Amino acid sequence: MKKTNLLTLLIVIGLIGGVLFGQFVLFKTDPALRIGDEHWTKMTGDLILIRPLTLMVIPLVLVSVVVGVTRIGDPSKLGLLGGSTVLYYLVTMLIAVTIGAILVTNVEPGKGLGPDAAHQLKATGEAQYAANEQLQQAAERDSLGAAWMNILYQMVPQNIVSEASETRPLGVIVFALLLGLAIAAGGESTAAAARIFDALFEAIMRLVHWVIWLTPPGVFLLAAWTVGKIGLAELVSPLGKYMVTVLVGLAIHAFVVLPVVMTIFARRNPFKFMWQMRRALMTAFGTDSSSATLPVTIDAAENEGQCSKRASNFVLPLGATVNMDGTALYEAVAVVFLFQLYGIDLSFTELLIVIITATLAAVGAAGIPSAGLVTMVIVISAVNKSLGGTAELPMAAIGVIIGVDRILDMCRTTVNVWGDSVGAKIMTGLAPDEETPAAVPT
Ligand code: ASP
Numbered sequence: 384m385k386k387t388n389l390l391t392l393l394i395v396i397g398l399i400g401g402v403l404f405g406q407f408v409l410f411k412t413d414p415a416l417r418i419g420d421e422h423w424t425k426m427t428g429d430l431i432l433i434r435p436l437t438l439m440v441i442p443l444v445l446v447s448v449v450v451g452v453t454r455i456g457d458p459s460k461l462g463l464l465g466g467s468t469v470l471y472y473l474v475t476m477l478i479a480v481t482i483g484a485i486l487v488t489n490v491e492p493g494k495g496l497g498p499d500a501a502h503q504l505k506a507t508g509e510a511q512y513a514a515n516e517q518l519q520q521a522a523e524r525d526s527l528g529a530a531w532m533n534i535l536y537q538m539v540p541q542n543i544v545s546e547a548s549e550t551r552p553l554g555v556i557v558f559a560l561l562l563g564l565a566i567a568a569g570g571e572s573t574a575a576a577a578r579i580f581d582a583l584f585e586a587i588m589r590l591v592h593w594v595i596w597l598t599p600p601g602v603f604l605l606a607a608w609t610v611g612k613i614g615l616a617e618l619v620s621p622l623g624k625y626m627v628t629v630l631v632g633l634a635i636h637a638f639v640v641l642p643v644v645m646t647i648f649a650r651r652n653p654f655k656f657m658w659q660m661r662r663a664l665m666t667a668f669g670t671d672s673s674s675a676t677l678p679v680t681i682d683a684a685e686n687e688g689q690c691s692k693r694a695s696n697f698v699l700p701l702g703a704t705v706n707m708d709g710t711a712l713y714e715a716v717a718v719v720f721l722f723q724l725y726g727i728d729l730s731f732t733e734l735l736i737v738i739i740t741a742t743l744a745a746v747g748a749a750g751i752p753s754a755g756l757v758t759m760v761i762v763i764s765a766v767n768k769s770l771g772g773t774a775e776l777p778m779a780a781i782g783v784i785i786g787v788d789r790i791l792d793m794c795r796t797t798v799n800v801w802g803d804s805v806g807a808k809i810m811t812g813l814a815p816d817e818e819t820p821a822a823v824p825t
Contacts, residue, residue: 387662387687390595390596390598390599390662391661391662391665393598393599394598394599394602394662394665394666394669395665396599396603397598397599397600397601397602397603397606397669398602398603398606398665398668398669400603400607401602401603401604401605401606401607401610401669402606402607402610402615404603404607404611405424405606405607405608405609405610405611405612406610406611406614406615408607408611409422409424409607409608409610409611409612410610410611410612410614422608422611422612424604424605424607424608424611425604425605425608427604428601428602428603428604428605428608431597431600431601431604432597432598432600432601432602432604432605432669432670432675433601433605433670433672433675435594435597436594436666436670436675436676436677436678436679437550437672437674437675439587439590439591439594439678440550440552440674440675440677440678441547441550441552441555442583442587443587443591443677443678443681443700444552444555444556444559444677444700445547445555445558445559446559446580446583446584446587447559447584447587447681447696447697447699447700448555448556448559448560448563448696448697448700448701449559449562449563449566449580450563450580450581450584450692450696451563451692451693451694451695451696451697452559452560452562452563452564452566452567452696452697453563453566453567453577453580454692454693454696454816455567455693455697455814456567457567458564458567458568460814461564463813464693464694464697464698464810464813464814465697467810467813468697468698468701468702468806468810471806471809471810472702472705472706472802472806473742475640475641475644475706475708475802475805475806476706476707476708476711476742476745476746476802477711477738477742478636478640478708479632479636479640479708479709479711479712479798479802480711480712480714480715480737480738480741480742480745481715481738482632482635482636482640482712483629483632483711483712483713483714483715483716483741484715484716484719484734484737484738486628486631486632486635486716487628487632487715487716487719487720487723488719488729488734490624490628491723492624492625492627492628492716492720492723493625493719493720493721493722493723493724493725494723494724496621496724500621501621501724503621504621504622504724504783505724505725505780505783507782507783507786508779508780508781508782508783508784508785509777509779509780509782510782511782511783511785511786512778512779512780512781512782512785513779513782515782515785517757518756518757518760518778518781518782518785519778521757521758521760522760522764522778522781526761526764526765527740527743527761527764527765530743530744530747530758530761531743533747534553534746534747537551537553537554537557538553538554538557539557540553540554540555540557540558543555543558546558550674550749551749552674552700552703552704552750553704553705556700556701556704560697566580584696587678588678588681588682591678591679591681591682592682594678595662595678595679595682598662598665598666598669598679601669601670602665602666602668602669602670605669605670605671606668606669606793609671609789609790609793610790612789613786613787613789613790617786617787617790622783622784622786622787625716625717625720625784626787626790626791628716628720629712629713629716629717629791629794629795630791630794632712632713632716633709633712633713633794633795633798636708636709636712636798636802637709637797637798637801641653641708641801641802641805642654642657644805644809645805645808645809648809648812649805649808649809649811649812650812651808653805656688656804656805656808657801659683659687659688659689660680660683660684660687660688660800660801660804661683662679662682662683662687663676663679663680663682663683663684663800663804664797664800664801664804665797666679667680667793667796667797667799667800668793668794668796668797669793670752670796671751671752671753671789671792671793671796672750672751672752672796673702673703673707673750673796673799673800673803674703674704674749674750674751675750675751676703676750676796676800677699677700677703677750680699680703680800680803680804681695681696681699681700683804684699684804684807684808688804688807688808689811690804690807690808690811691811691814691815691816692816693811693814693815693816694807694810694811694813694814694815695807695810695811698803698806698807698810699803699804699806699807702802702803702806702807703750703799703800703803704749704750705746706746706799706802706803706806707745707746707748707750707755707795707799707802708745708798708799708801708802709794709795709796709797709798709799709802710744710745710748710754710755710795710799711741711742711744711745712795712798713755713791713795714741714744714745714755714758714759714762715737715738715741715762717756717759717784718737718741718759718762718763718766719734719737720784721763721776721780721781721783721784722766722776724780724783725776725777725780727770727774727776729766732769733766733769733770736762736765736766736769737762737766740761740762740765740766741762743761744758744759744761744762745758747761750796750799752789752792752796753788753789753792755792755795756781756784756785756788756792759781760778760781763776763778763780763781764778
């Protein structure tokens with residue numbers, strides 16, 4: 384059996400085994416097996432998979448973007464690639480968020496729950512919120528203006544080391560982009576630097592190949608923890624309709640919208656490409672983190688998905704940081720659902736505000752677990768402002784969906800990584816590597 388097939392098989396076994404173990408063993412014995420505040424499955428999953436993968440993210444982002452940019456060389460070509468990439472990110476995120484908004488306003492998962500169920504949901508939710516400091520701090524701090532400033536500050540970093548140490552990849556990407564341009568412009572005098580970065584990239588990818596073998600046990604533990612904490616029965620609880628709305632939206636985006644976009648702009652078979660990207664997609668599903676998945680995404684895109692280094696070395700790190708189709712869609716559904724639950728009807732203008740701010744909130748969300756849940760406060764406060772005191776959704780409402788967030792996070796992170804991968808494939812057409820074979824439709 385080929386190594387990649389063996390690895391795929393092991394990851395599938397890990398995921399399915401994790402879900403079953405979580406549902407049938409952990410879900411029942413959960414409280415007994417805690418270590419401090421954490422659960423042993425989560426801690427071990429973090430130790431053997433999330434931390435080793437995350438360790439590689441910042442060096443990989445730096446080296447990968449420098450290599451991509453130096454290979455492109457010409458600033459005008461880079462401008463074309465950069466512009467097209469950003470346009471792709473924005474358009475696909477806007478489509479995703481619109482799908483979410485249309486679905487949630489038609490399905491109305493927050494209405495018709497019955498007074499008892501609604502009351503119960505709100506009471507437990509508000510208690511969950513009161514226990515969550517991270518959310519409360521975000522609610523006090525994050526407004527629309529602050530979100531813009533945060534993105535702008537990251538785009539103009541003043542200290543690469545502090546950006547790196549805070550795992551804020553955007554600043555590192557900007558620095559790498561400039562460094563890559565300078566290396567390309569330097570010609571002979573900087574050729575040695577280009578070779579060093581090339582070699583470093585190969586070395587880091589070798590590390591990635593080693594760490595990838597930790598994926599099967601890692602996803603087993605993390606999936607077991609998620610399912611063990613929530614329990615699959617939640618899918619038929621009062622939150623079930625809301626969860627299914629998010630899942631259907633994600634499925635439409637992943638299996639219809641992105642494949643159509645890819646067929647039109649890359650002229651390749653999207654489902655074959657989805658299969659080639661399977662390791663990255665499953666890792667995203669298991670880890671809930673597009674950032675931690677980035678090493679696997681780059682590896683799968685370049686080695687199996689036949690994406691060019693020129694495109695994917697640049698498109699994938701940027702995508703893992705700002706392009707979050709799944710998160711954008713999820714935020715729209717979640718926010719409108721909460722307004723419905725609290726009996727506040729949103730007009731068309733407010734829905735537009737949801738669409739725009741959910742896109743921005745998704746751009747600002749880091750590629751880590753539950754980031755989308757936290758940046759949702761931006762969307763809620765923008766809609767509350769627009770309602771101008773007529774009615775207001777309490778921030779504590781977010782607590783209602785905390786409990787089931789992790790399962791939805793697995794799915795939206797997979798869609799986030801799929802969106803990045805499709806972007807890399809499309810941009811390969813604009814920036815093929817010299818050695819990439821000429822386009823042959825598959
Ligand atoms: N976990 C997501 C990601 O890493 C972000 C989020 O929606 O919470 O892509």
